Amino acid sequence: MPQRKLMPGQTCQVWTVGPACTEPVKRFETSRILLESPNWLSSGDSLVINGEGRLWRLPLTEASQLDEIAVTGVPDLNNDHVLDPDGEHIRLSAYDRQLYRAPVRGGAAELITRDPSPDGVLHFLDGVHPRGDRLAFTGLRETPERGRTPGDVYTMSAKGGDYRRLTSGPGASDGCEYSPDGKWLYFHTELCDGHAQIARIRPDGSGLEQLTFDDRGNWFPHLPR
Structure with missing residues (x-):
């Protein structure tokens, strides 16, 4: 699948801002590569970002430069990646719609979704349980009749297998992230009123609760750690 790229004349900027909405700081700008999905490394002094199917480390210094994180044994990456709670690994999604685990400093990736998934589901990674397990x-599926189906929230063992489907339409659900105590999954969904609202659900699929009630398109909740 072709990678998303900057259009002629476009630039890409990376900014950070404090949790109290302090003054934003521009950390990096490039006209060469489209960067997406920055995550803080556990050290707090660098970001890990994807671009052109690869991972990059961006040190937060006055002279920030992109350093490639060389990950082997994995196809081109998409923008779904999450740091493992151990601080040493990163969980990855690739354009083969499978999930991988790799050292955050670079090295060989391990395929996690080696077991057959239910109904041929395509994987788009969103969250890791605080225990890392x-x-x-x-999860989306492709059917001859309908094409790609709307997404639903799934969980699985971090070692592969043990799939659990927590939502089942109508409407798409996406962007699922564990709460810091692991007792909830927060996500955005069209299940409640037909457009994207923030909701949460228990990891066993019970207790679905709508959290926003406005006319905005509310996407991708992220909880402070």
């Missing part, structure tokens, strides 16, 4: 992802 389960993954949350958005």
Whole structure:
């Protein structure tokens, strides 16, 4: 699948801002590569970002430069990646719609979704349980009749297998992230009123609760750690 790229004349900027909405700081700008989905490394002094199917480390210094994180044994990456709670690994999604685990400093990736998935579901990684033993992802399927179906929230063992489907339409659900105590999954969904609202659900699929009630399109909740 072709990678998303900057259009002629476009630039890409990376900014950070404090949790109290302090003054934003521009950390990096490039006209060469489209960067997406920055995550803080556990050290707090660098970001890990994807671009052109690869991972990059961006040190937060006055002279920030992109350093490639060389990950082997994995196809081109998409923008779904999550740091493992151990601080040493990163969970990855690739354009083959499978999930991988790799050292965050670079090295050989391990395929996690080696077991057949239910109904041929395509994996788009969103979250890792605080214990590191389960993954949350958005699952889609492709059918001859309907094409690609709307997404639903799934969890699975971090070692592969043990799939659990937590939502089942109508409407798409996406962007699922565990709460810091692991007792909830927060996500955005069209299940409640037909457009994207923030909701949460228990990891066993019970207790679905709508959290926003406005006319905005509310996407991808992220909880402070």
